[in-house]
Amino acid sequence: MNYRHAYHAGNFADVVKHAALVSVILHLKKKDKPLAVIDTHAGRGVYDTASAEAEKTSEAADGIGRLLAQSSVPGVLSPYLDIVRSFGEGRYPGSPLIAARMLRGSDRLVAIEFHPEEYELLKKQFTGFPQARALHGDGYRELPRLLPPRERRAVVLIDPPYEREDEFARGAEAVIAAHRRFANGIYILWYPAKMLPLVSATAGELLNAGIHSALRIDIDFGAKPAPRAEGRAPAMTATGLLLVNPPFGFADEMAAILPFLSSVLAQGLGASHRITALA
Template sequence: MLSYLHGFHAGNVADVHKHAALVLILAHLQKKDKPFCVIDTHAGAGWYDLSSTQAQKTGEWKAGIAAAQQAQHIPAALAPYLDLVTGFVPENLHNEEAGGTDAKPFYYPGSPFIVQKMLRESDRLSLMELHPREYETLDRRVYHDRRIHLQKRDGYEGLVAMVPPPIRRGMVLMDPSYDVKQDYARAAKSIMAAHRRWATATYMLWYPILTDGFEGELHQMFRQIETPGGVLCSELAASHGGARGRMLGSGLLIINPPFQLDGQLAEIGDWLVDVVTLPGPAAHRLDWLVKAQ
């Protein structure tokens, strides 16, 4: 399985896939004046310096966000995400430690700060992070924003305990580390339990697609969800390549996706296949596991 601290992987192909979808869902929530809330169950450190020693060691961002930014004929559905990333500058940089290399800083926003940039005054963001060092870093970075509530808590149990929230419009993002294969089932069970209590929300689960094929269990579990909004699956992955147990790509399972998100993700995914680098011949697959009514 994966050994995962996101500083090594920030801005990679999986982030582009996941965060592009996140921006589209948030843009849909912004269309109404009523406030919305977002629950991010595995928040990480908030943002990442791609010039840091960690990011430079793997260089995964070069095949992901850098490749997307440098490409031509960017799809309209992807442009808001790329604009947000390109214009992102963290606050209070004087409180941060140096990145550890002489490279020019290049800051990539993780999901907490992508959401923060799209919050309005009445909207709210709840973050959970259990890793001590990641939590301390995130706490330092978001403490001043009264719209954001951070807890040092296990995201799987925390999600179920927190729903339904006081603001009933909103979404849940879950993107665990998948350090062990049991995380696939834990993620699915947590989201399914939360959905029973807060059925109108949009839920987005990110997962790695590995050579071992563990994502099949997720598909089977999500096909059992009863919801008029349907369950959409988007997977961007190579058919083969890389060492056993390594990532071939990434997937998204989205409960109650916004209207027309399927078409937007199809446009983005088909474009990314020709732009980003995966371990082997790649394709984008889009499928409704549960059809919307």
């Protein structure tokens, strides 16, 4: 297991994913009832955007860095940036810390991380967040044990590193299995560009599994693939999210920010985005 999110934290994919997560949590908070957030692949929680790792890739500079430099931003990007700024300059919060910062006293977060060092760092970040619990383990294995949540209102983020060839299939299977246990849950599955061809096939599997409310969001920043260095994968050019049970109004909220993100975070010509209902 080689993946370290410190090289990628705050990149364009994180921006899209985390803006979507903020939008969903804000939606759930409209009701007074408690909610749960389950983050199956949590990472260490907070990242230094001036670290050697971040500077090596400059992904944060081309992602959250560009966004923070804007004088105004539309829609849900505004509360998202408020949360990011609240962690201080040069620090970028990962999904578990974004969620922890948004929770009310009666809400709950369970964040699962497999890598022992990342888990230890994450646990420390939860000091001061009594509603948040870090679990050391395999997110796919732990998820079914956490469902259905006692709150009966929850969002589950599945954000794997895609080091394995079958990672998308595992993620999709996890969503289907979780939906069987807890059909009302909101599920967010993140995927990188290399998985795009599989998403359409997965839509059929979701329908067969009785999942009739799902949304697919694709965004391509028009990046020119960098020349392939020895032993390194080409730079990621596009990203996407699959959402099961998207909240009412979520698609409109994403439609309001994607054109702005495409233009501010564009890395080459031909940036594009698409929101598709998977019915």
